[in-house]
Amino acid sequence: MTANSAYSKVFSQLKLFDSSSESAGFDTIAMTSGASWFASQFFFSEPYYDMIVNGNTASLASFTQAWYEAYATTQDGINPSQPASCGPLEEVCSLTSLSI
Secondary structure: OHHHHHHHHHHHOOOOOOOOOOOOOOOOOOOHHHHHHHHHHHHOHHHHHHHHOOOOOHHHHHHHHHHHHHHHHHOOOOOOOOOOOHHHHHHHHOOOOOOO
8 A cells, every 4th residue: 555655646746647637647547455455545535635646745654654553443452362353343243244
């Protein structure tokens, strides 16, 4: 995700995301694995997109660090020696037909 953010910042500076620019040039974007983490933020999070396209390197680094820290909180309380649970996502898990 970090590498994708950095490359995208470069692409932004080259005006590749600016539809009014003659150099805009993405017809298709494909991704796998870690790039999917990046793409979900880039395509669906306006604050993240703005950091890539309009922000500077320091603001992007700060935003990405905050995102990683927020993600890490979803892992709190996970202990492999205890029975599996959804932890802070219990409410979401209860919406599925799967039981953990």
